[in-house]
Amino acid sequence: MKKAVVIGAGIAGLITARMLADYYEEVCVIERDEFPSEPNNRQGVPQSFHPHRVQPRGALIMEHYFPGCNDELIELGAISSHDEKLIVTNKYGTLVNKEDPSSFKIASSSRALLEWVLRKRIQNIPNISLLTSMEVTGLIVSEDQHAVTGIYTKERSGEKREDQLPADMVIDASGRSSKLIRWLDKLGLNVPEPEVLKVSLGYSTRYYKIKSSIPNEFVMSDSDPEQGIRAGIFMRIEDDIAGLILFNAGGDEYPSTQPEEFQEQLKHLFASDKIVKLMEQLEPLQGPRGYRISESIRQHFELMEDWPSGLLVLGDAFCNFDPIHGQGITVAAIEAETIGKSLEAQRLHPDPQFERNVLLRMQQAIDPAWWLSSVADLRWRGVEHGGPYELKGVDFAQKYINLFTKQAMKKATQEQDNHLFFMQFLMNALILPPSEYFKADVLNMILNDNGSEEEIELRAALSVQDPDLYQQKLNEIIPLFQLEYDEEIKKLLETLQPASFNG
Ligand SMILES: Cc1cc2nc3c(=O)[nH]c(=O)nc-3n(C[C@H](O)[C@H](O)[C@H](O)COP(=O)(O)OP(=O)(O)OC[C@H]3O[C@@H](n4cnc5c(N)ncnc54)[C@H](O)[C@@H]3O)c2cc1C
Structure with a gap:
């Protein structure tokens, strides 16, 4: 197979590009942002301000595609789960782990550092090219409209030139702001109504300077929607920085972005005495800064009988989640792995319905994550599930x-x-x-x-x-x-x- 194009160089795009490099002669990643010259947040990923924690399954898949990336993150200052005390607290009590909970190491870092490490690896793979400051504006299709044969692009700087890029496979990994629905509409295709979780969630993160002498702790303070108690997560990242997230869903009263109010709201978390005591030793650095999400959306592209060949989609563009459950990167990694396994099988037994069957397999992988996060979020008053599909049980x-x-x-x-x-x-x-x-x-x-x-x-x-x-x-x-x-x-x-x- 010759050329694949990936739209977006977020985490989903980077893992996908690495996976595709094993199957395509040429892989081209198109990103609308310029990349920073050091690990820094980018405009195109507004969520990058907030700490990102990867679940072990996602970390394992990343380790498979980028061997040694966990150790590399740790070398660059990320915190190894081996050096971290885990504290879990909820309405039934508090637990403190005595020793390392697993022999599998996970690195806690900023999202910017994680992207940096994966991106550097990608830049060293000869058959992958990264085109930046370029926006994908549409899909090119065959005359009979049954196959996607490339993309339309527009430069975001300079002369803002418009161009076309032919491809045998186009994979949309452009996240929550994906324009795929608009592009499919333009082709006259009927896109099924998605599932929607009207979640009205609010996130607020504040960063602190933390002395190296203070032991590493990952604190998960569960919410209790019935009593209106928010969730709080405290985690340390690189450079002696720790982030504290406050979260609630249902849209009632979002966690504050005002420093004094934020500090006050900490006092209402479970195990607040422990968290407040910890905070007293830290020096505020940045934030609190908010993030609001009105809806989580799960598309059902696999139901489209006229889904064109040469087109796939994954990551937040396919299904996005309430971030408090930390599933997004792991689901994107599972989806990339699913595409990889399907491409492997395709070599031996070509399937004329390849793309739709891949979408279906990815949907099966999405299923538990979507259901579990919906079950948790629907405990908040005001959260509703909508769309043509029933959420069972x-x-x-x-x-x-x-x-x-x-x-x-x-x-x-x-x-x-x-x-x-x-x-x-x-x-x-x-x-x-x-x-x-x-x-x-x-x-x-x-x-x-x-x-x-x-x-x-x-x-x-x-x-x-x-x-x-x-x-x-x-x-x-x-x-x-x-x-x-x-x-x-x-x-x-x-x-x-x-x-x-x-x-
Ligand atoms: C506040 C918050 C906290 C989160 N915390 C966690 C966490 O702790 N753990 C976790 O697993 N997940 C977390 N997530 C989810 C996680 O960010 C995503 O699920 C994950 O990054 C996969 O996203 P993606 O790669 O599909 O999209 P993104 O990461 O959003 O990347 C999309 C990329 O596509 C580019 N792009 C968009 N449109 C175009 C275009 N037309 N042309 C070219 N480029 C384009 C963008 O610039 C961007 O680089 C969090 C999300 C939020 C909102």
Whole structure:
């Protein structure tokens, strides 16, 4: 195969370009921004101000395509998860991990540093070229309109020249601001109505200078939408800088971007005494700066029978998520890997419906991430799911997760047994299929909370008393996720160990 074009040099675009380099003679990445000469935020990725944490599965895929990138990030100052104490706090208590939770190392850095490391690697791959300050403005199609054969471009500086670039494959990785729907409309194609999560979420991040002598801590303070308690995340990145994020959904009252109000709002998080004490040792550096998202959108391009050949899409342009769950990069990485596996299979058994089938496989990979983040966000008053597709099992799943979380905290703090906690972590990290979490023997185990409110609510939602019928009932309520789990994930599971926590 000859030439592939990737639209956008965000994280999805960079991973995709690297993957495509194994299959195409020439890969060209078109980016509307100029790249900074050192790790810095760019205008085209407004979210880059906010800290980005990559889930282990995403980090593993990046490590596969960019061997050694985690170590390189750490050499450049990113914080290794091996040197980090993990603190999880929610309405049921607080846990502090005693030792490294896994043998798999993840680097915590700014988004700018992560992009920098991946971009430098890409710039050294001979069959990849990066064209900057150039915007993609449309798709070129064959006469019968069945195939995309290239793109229209426009320079963003100088003479603002317009041009055309032929390609055998065009992959849109242009993120939330993607114009793909407009381009498909222009071709006269009917784009299915997307799923929309009207999430009205607010993010606010403040950065602090942190002395090297202060131990590295990653603090996850969960939200409690019922009581209107926000989530807070504290993480350290390179250059002795730490970021603190405040988050809530539902649009009621966004986290403040005023320094005094922001500091005041910290006092209402779970384990606020610990967080406030930590903050007292730090020197404010930048922010707080906000980020608002009214809707998360999941497209259903795979349903288009007239989807043109030579065109694919991934990352935020295909489906975007509430960022508090930290799934975006990992889903984009899984999608890039899915395209790679499909291209590999295509070499041996060419599939005339290649693009649509790839979109379908990517959609199956998106499924648990979309469902899990929607289940979590729909706990906030004012958040709604819309579009032609039903989101199954939300109310039941919320009650299940609630009791599970309570039991996980109890077991970890009272019995030093972290397996439930670890199971939840693996599912949220998109490693463990939800079917392994929502299953009869797990349900049996958690329905053992001395008739607590959470247990009563879950039993009522379950509506069967006989444990022999639990699995059948769960199969009816919880969506069936068709996931591909390969050797790499099994390997990852082996390297991850349950964290060891103190109450
Ligand atoms: C506040 C916030 C915090 C987040 N935190 C996390 C986190 O902790 N962990 C995580 O996994 N995910 C996080 N995400 C999500 C994450 O940013 C994205 O999911 C991830 O970067 C993949 O995005 P992408 O590459 O598809 O798009 P982007 O990263 O947005 O990149 C798109 C690129 O395309 C370029 N572009 C756009 N249009 C054109 C065009 N027409 N022509 C040429 N170039 C174009 C843009 O300039 C940009 O470089 C967060 C998101 C937000 C909003």
